[in-house]
Amino acid sequence: MDKRQIRIFFTIFFTVYGAINYYIFIRGYQGLEAVAGIRPIYTVLFIFVAASYIVCRIIERRTINAFTVILFWIGSFWFAFILYFLLSILLLDILRLINNIAHITAFDPTTYPQIKLWVALSVIGVASAAILAGFFNAKRLKVKTFTLDIDKYNAEEPQLNIVMASDIHLGTIVAKKRALNIVKTINALKPDIILLPGDIVDSEIAPVIRLDLGAVLRELSAKYGVYAVTGNHEYIGGINEAVAYIREHRIDLLRDETREVAGITLIGREDYTIKNYRKSLPEILASADRSKATILMDHQPFHLEQAEEAGIDLQVSGHTHRGQMWPLNYITRRVYEIDWGYLLKGKTHIYVSSGAGTWGPPVKLGNDAEIVQFILRFRGSEAPAAS
Numbered sequence: 001m002d003k004r005q006i007r008i009f010f011t012i013f014f015t016v017y018g019a020i021n022y023y024i025f026i027r028g029y030q031g032l033e034a035v036a037g038i039r040p041i042y043t044v045l046f047i048f049v050a051a052s053y054i055v056c057r058i059i060e061r062r063t064i065n066a067f068t069v070i071l072f073w074i075g076s077f078w079f080a081f082i083l084y085f086l087l088s089i090l091l092l093d094i095l096r097l098i099n100n101i102a103h104i105t106a107f108d109p110t111t112y113p114q115i116k117l118w119v120a121l122s123v124i125g126v127a128s129a130a131i132l133a134g135f136f137n138a139k140r141l142k143v144k145t146f147t148l149d150i151d152k153y154n155a156e157e158p159q160l161n162i163v164m165a166s167d168i169h170l171g172t173i174v175a176k177k178r179a180l181n182i183v184k185t186i187n188a189l190k191p192d193i194i195l196l197p198g199d200i201v202d203s204e205i206a207p208v209i210r211l212d213l214g215a216v217l218r219e220l221s222a223k224y225g226v227y228a229v230t231g232n233h234e235y236i237g238g239i240n241e242a243v244a245y246i247r248e249h250r251i252d253l254l255r256d257e258t259r260e261v262a263g264i265t266l267i268g269r270e271d272y273t274i275k276n277y278r279k280s281l282p283e284i285l286a287s288a289d290r291s292k293a294t295i296l297m298d299h300q301p302f303h304l305e306q307a308e309e310a311g312i313d314l315q316v317s318g319h320t321h322r323g324q325m326w327p328l329n330y331i332t333r334r335v336y337e338i339d340w341g342y343l344l345k346g347k348t349h350i351y352v353s354s355g356a357g358t359w360g361p362p363v364k365l366g367n368d369a370e371i372v373q374f375i376l377r378f379r380g381s382e383a384p385a386a387s
Helices: 003-031 033-060 066-102 112-139 176-188 206-210 232-236 239-247 305-309 329-335
Strands: 141-150 159-164 193-197 226-229 257-261 264-268 293-297 314-317 341-345 348-352 369-378
Touching: 003 033, 003 066, 003 112, 033 066, 033 112, 066 112, 112 369, 141 176, 176 369, 193 293, 193 314, 226 264, 226 293, 232 239, 305 341, 305 348, 314 369
Parallel strands: 141 369, 159 193, 193 226, 264 293, 293 314, 314 348
Antiparallel strands: 159 369, 257 264, 341 348
């Protein structure tokens, strides 16, 4: 994005973020009528929590320390609370509007403040329980295995074990402990090839460097190597710095290019962020051996028909997180042809992962933190030798 687009983006973000927080704050303030004495404490605490993520990002540009880490965690969890507080308050306001119109129930003015307090506490309790469940779900890494028959001949390997982990989002939240768990889970599958289709780092590269998370990436082990592509978060945090860091840690990052490995052709596309500048699939494949099986990494799963038309055998993508938190999955379902899982499009196998890590809130509700294993069996016949 150029400077003008960045200004527009942040203007919209701060306007929307401020309006939503103000709406939640006012409804919370009204809900404390029965205990009005704590309203000043509520106001200070609300401002601190709502501003923590933004303040953290500003400070992080100069220094990273225990205080910024605490702010980051508070701000990240607050995004989850914003979602569920907003949905709850909207629902309550709609019900209240219906009641005012239809006169279904008349509340006693003397007990109404106490009712509002109990409703507020109930909303906080339910939201907290849901977010806590989502937090533990996000830490519970699952392995999903697919056995796929590929109608191509492979002279080097009749079968390949390929393991994919998308959207790791290394940084303050997905730090050393979780990163090690992801790496150990992948290595335990004894992969021939490891694929990382984008969003390896979570925007800012500084926390990744400070925590030396690249050392964890170096522990990834595969017979034929580790391959990756850029995601939108590599661009958000500074594409040149992110690419350089990833490549320094034994990862072959493909940028609109191919690799011939293990009898197949790996294709890595630049992220859709620069859709007007990245090469087309036919351009990338112009010099590739089309008799070999082709595996495409493309972070954002837009225009899946392009892979089908290009004769790709397997496309792996991520990005969607399937909304990450219910009910945002209903939005991703409308935006993408497939927002999570397996799809056979013509003869092209497609898998869109919900990601191994999380972005923003360290919470997953309605989807899994996953590593995906593909057992590819090559069923094609050997081409006859030229006479």
